[in-house]
Amino acid sequence: IEVIASKYGEQGSLSIASTAEDRVEAKITPIVIFSCILAATGGLMFGYEVAISGGVTAMPDFLKKFYPDVYASTQKLNVNSNYCKYNNQGLQLFTSLLYLAALVATFFASYTTKRLGRKKTMLIAGVFFIVGTVLNAAFNHLSVVILGRVLLGCGVGFGNQVVPLFLSEIAPTRIRGGLNILFQLNATIGILLATLVNYGAAKIKGGWGWRLSLGLAGVPALMLTLGSLIVVDTPNSLIQRGKLDEGRSVLKKIRGTENIETEFAEIVEASRAAEEIKNPFRNLLERKNRPPLVIAIAMQIFQQFTGINAIFFYAPILFASMGFGSNASLYAAVITGAVNVLATIVSVFLVDKVGRRMLLLEAGIQMFLSQIVVAIVLALKVKDHSNNLSFGLAILVVVMVCIFVSAFAWSWGPIGWLIPSETFPLEARSAGQSVTVCVNMLFCFVIGQVFLLMLCSLKYAIFLFFAAWVLIMSLFVLLLIPETKNVPIEEMTERGSLDSASTAEDRVEAKITPIVIFSCILASTGGLMFGYEVAISGGVTAMPGFLKKFYPDVYASTQKLNTNSNYCKYNNQSLQLFTSLLYLAALVATFFASYTTKRLGRKKTMLIAGVFFIVGTVLNAAFHDLALVIIGRILLGCGIGFGNQVVPLFLSEIAPTRIRGGLNILFQLNATIGILLATLVNYGASKIKGGWGWRLSLGLAGVPALMLTLGSLIVVDTPNSLIQRGKLDEGRSVLKKIRGTENIETEFAEVVEASRVAEGIKHPFRNLLKRKNRPPLVIAIAMQVFQQFTGINAIFFYAPILFASMGFGNNASLYAAVITGAVNVLATIVSVFLVDKVGRRMLLLEAGIQMFLSQIVVAIVLALKVKDHSNNLSYGLSILVVVMVCTFVSAFAWSWGPIGWLIPSETFPLEARSAGQSVTVCVNMLCCFVIGQVFLLMLCSLKYAIFLFFSAWVLLMSLFVLFLIPETKNVPIEEMTERVWKKHWFWKRYMDDHYEGDGDPSRIFWNPGRIMWNFKYHTDAGPTY
Known part of the structure; x- marks a missing residue:
């Protein structure tokens, strides 16, 4: 076959x-x-x-x-084993x-x-x-x-x-x-x-x-x-x-x-x-019949x-x-x-x-x-x-x-x-x-x-x-x-694959060159910084030295033996704000990053992000005043806003079509490595006597910050960015260098045309509301909301606290967090190799089932066996909970983690890409802020049912993927409109630029008068998802 x-x-x-x-x-x-x-x-x-x-x-x-x-x-009542009595x-x-x-x-x-x-x-x-x-x-x-x-x-x-x-x-x-x-x-x-x-x-x-x-x-x-x-x-x-x-x-x-x-x-x-x-029967053994x-x-x-x-x-x-x-x-x-x-x-x-x-x-x-x-x-x-x-x-x-x-x-x-x-x-x-x-x-x-x-x-x-x-x-x-x-x-024998990959790669010749790999590795250290900051705060806010210095009320609560619920002893809005301010600052910074990404280029915007990271790290680690530490967190948030804005765009634009997914996921892979490193650092720092371990945890963020800053000075800018800023000759030269061939005219012409359209856009954020840009906008927003409401950031914000609340004890808590961090890294590596093979949709849908089931199991075990979790879990059930949490983390790590950043960075047309990525990062940070601010309150109120809350969201997002997210694997980045949106069963209706509702905020997503499906289309061929 x-x-x-x-x-x-x-x-x-x-x-x-x-x-x-x-x-x-x-x-x-x-x-x-x-x-x-x-x-x-x-x-x-x-x-x-x-x-x-x-x-x-x-x-x-x-x-x-x-x-x-x-x-x-x-x-017989004394049968050796109840398993064996029917064995005949x-x-x-x-x-x-x-x-x-x-x-x-x-x-x-x-x-x-x-x-x-x-x-x-x-x-x-x-x-x-x-x-x-x-x-x-x-x-x-x-x-x-x-x-x-x-x-x-x-x-x-x-x-x-x-x-x-x-x-x-x-x-x-x-x-x-x-x-x-x-x-x-x-x-x-x-x-x-x-x-x-x-x-x-x-x-x-x-x-x-x-x-x-x-x-x-x-x-x-x-x-x-x-x-x-x-x-x-x-x-x-x-x-x-x-x-x-x-x-x-x-x-x-x-x-x-x-x-x-x-x-x-x-x-x-x-x-x-x-x-x-x-x-x-002998005919079955003929060569052509062997596959079936x-x-x-x-x-x-x-x-x-x-x-x-x-x-x-x-x-x-x-x-x-x-x-x-x-x-x-x-x-x-x-x-x-x-x-x-x-x-x-x-x-x-x-x-x-x-x-x-x-x-x-x-x-x-x-x-x-x-x-x-x-x-x-x-x-x-x-x-x-x-x-x-x-x-x-x-x-x-x-x-x-x-x-x-x-x-x-x-x-x-x-x-x-x-x-x-x-x-x-x-x-x-x-x-x-x-x-x-x-x-x-x-x-x-x-x-x-x-x-x-x-x-x-x-x-x-x-x-x-x-x-x-x-x-x-x-x-x-x-x-x-x-x-x-x-x-x-x-x-069956004659019909071949209608794989778009061959068309894309025949038309735009591209080699996988060392300069592309090297540039992507350097740029993706922005993910290392992001992951480190996501995870480090959870361990720091659980360290007695940090709590005693800045949050004495929370420290006193953790020392009480008769607290009403082990879930609630870390529930303090100011403590949660220490973590959440990072994301609020990132939310605001991303709008400025949208401007610099377009006007100064991808390379200089990465440099700005690196500088923010370095200054923020110094303020976090070297000062004793809570106000200065908070300012440091805000500057780190600005670094995340700029970094998360520019790095995914840089990776998607510089990568060849056929491995774009894998190279883009280097950002998330570095984020998972950052999370793991932060967990290991927290584990070691928590054992330092003298109460200064938290400074080491916050200060070591300077290492990935320095790597990103130096990396941004070395990498080339993307051809898309250079051409968009009018540097056509430099853009052509860079395109030849990164593609490893002189035959770049087709791709060059596409980027020039996309740049010409982009230059005609005077109000990039208003442009996002145009009818043809609504499908990628809706998907970008939805994916960021869904990514946070899987519950993954809640786990990594407060992994030590979460496991301590389950009754694992201090050391077991950090061991469990290290295990989940390692699983996160390994599973993200899996996605690097699979995302351009099996596609984005397959990974998202499979992971939805895996995450849903694992959360249900954890909720049932905790509800049945440990109730309010004031006592330690038994050894056996501890293993089961950790296995299910690792199952959840692995599913997230090869799906919503990397693909939540990948799809928005590759689906917007060039004229809307910078503004679209800005909205993507903004929504992500807003949801990070919301989750970070309310998670401990939810944990205190819902207890084990928090897993049921997030599992319901996982079910909802899986249905969204099934019906509304198209497959983008092997589609050139400047051809998404023609080869994806115009052929999708639902979104294709938004590709008419002359539609009367363009620019009308009251009709941003659809016209109620045109919401009815084309039933002839659905009856004759069915929607092709």
Whole structure:
């Protein structure tokens, strides 16, 4: 397979949808929807059989009748481990035989699918299901029941072979993903129904409840059988079997149009190629078929090794082993089943909007984190799980399992079947699907056969085992699975990537030169100063020597043993002002920095920032008067205002397009290093006797200040800045030097044109309100607000105080802060390498899930276990809290931390760039000030709920990213308007300069009369995010 659409959904982006749907006209017809609903009942049968056996094998009457040894084991009170009492190979074989039979049957199903068609193969599957159900429910002999399981397995083999193929072939391209997922949606409904049936059947007296559970499988079996008699066969199948006229007729019927010749010709050609294949399974090994074959096999293995089938095979047993008790066990299974259905419905609507890869990668993070949390909780609190969980921890475990199930249900569950069914060419499709089902059933069998043994041996570590597999499969998706969204099924091999990178880089030749790297490293030391000042104040304001000298009331409060709440002892507005004034000063300074950045250039503005930093540091460290120390903080704030204004612009303008994101993130990387260094300095300074450690902490800020000052004297100014100030020859010369080539005329002409437009702007801040500048303005403002309301600066402002309030003690507090600082640096380094590979949006969305989950876990643990936090956390829970905080910090560090500065610095046009960056820094500093000023008050009032407050903001900002932030990766900085804003589904309406509302403050963002979406656009192709 060629890389199909690596820029899924980017920049409103170069979506394949329009090309595909313009070329092959297709309506969404009732016959397609009806046929897909009927065929998808094969998934209902599959899901029911997956889940029903777990409940049946836990019913005492079933065990007493067929497995008396296991029944006796469950009745023993002194069993060695509650994990092991169901560990019996014969019992596991009852479930696993289903999958072993399906494995064998799928090879026969491959033949019937090709020779008899999709419709008749579904009928065969239905017959197998009906006969198998009768044998399972009506007979008393174990061998007959086992035979019934084998026949049901044959039904699964035939059904899972044919239904996904049928759905992919009959569906129109633009909603193929959603219709294909009806198979998995029905499977999840079957699982939920099986759980409900088991719950009711378990309460039936008289010992026949298990018969009802097994017998009700006849309902979906009958639905599939009757449905197979009603549906039409797919045009692909009919044409492949030589029925061209019937195939053409059916194609017209299901597409709702006479204009089907292009698609018909494609299918005929694919059928002709398929007819030449005499050995379909050998054909799979041909070079061109290996990519979809490898992906199909890998996806089935990975799907099973998420651990999901293990949960649904033995959901009642699993929850019973956790100590939930009988009724609570089935309640928990019902809850997870309902979550499974609802989350699969979500995937029906998202898979053709955000793409297959996005869902798989997001879910990988969600599944990994939830399994780690469950493993830690179970390991720390209930050890061998022979006793019931406490109510609070039981809730936490169920929440985490539901989070895991929801992630699987909108990703690996449906997409594990979707991608293999749509990526094989027609000549290999039947055999390829056969191998897909075979591998799936083989690993279902393996997991079903060994799961209870693993549970007995690994205990809680079974979640760590599956978490490791989730990590591996997520890397596989990231590196090796292409995007197939909106690609016609018979064009998978031919359709190449519509990646904008090649266009950009072919047009503007640019090397990665030493002068660019050196200049970016020197300039980014402005981030080092920023990060150091963000973090240093939290440690200084916790030092007894500093508090005793400048804030004696706070010092006295910290020494009281009977304070009402450990959260509140640092709550003092003057103390918070010491930190917050830095950001208030930066807020004001950024407007002056906007002027110097434009008129004096990027280089001189960095020099001004460095001078402010040096003078402010001297006043902070060398004087005893609080007023002078405060003035020093204000001057440092001015340095931040100038530095944060100019450095991101400098980095974005000087960097080549293809690595602009990575070089821009050097600013944030240095900020994280500054934070880590400040934490280490604070840790050492706090141990200095004599009460002067705080001077060392504040004084060492002079080192990065000096580095920035000297660096600003060495670097070249950017060509954009030079040309904007009329220095065309110097600008051309610098452009040649930094690009390492004489071929710079195209880029030079773009910058000159952008400069010409910029010179016509007399009022830069009023210009920001022009209609075409509103999209980057709105996004810049929103990103700064959201960046601060993730809660990250609150953690780094007061990391020592926060951890002390959690009961870690003084030394443990700074250790924890050092750990989070190191994680911050390492994760930011990750973003340097990933931001120009996977894109800005992917990192932001993945991090949103990671931050949300980690904050929820911390809030739950603190709420349940330590309440007002006046006592120290236990060792185990301390580890869990630190792990979750590090998880949060790592997510922020490769997403909102660097990208919050990157996107605003690269999306404004040149004429609005300086003013836009000024507003960006202003809003950032304002929000820093607000958070810094109110955080301790919030901590005192909300306590553990502060994490819930910030998690709600994380959810809001993730939705904002999903719908409103375009992808800017690989787009030249002076082409954002043409290649990003004018192609975005929402923002493109703001690109009309002649719109009547320009300059009217009351109509800054939108005209209510024009707020309605273009519904034809959304119906025909959908918004491309």
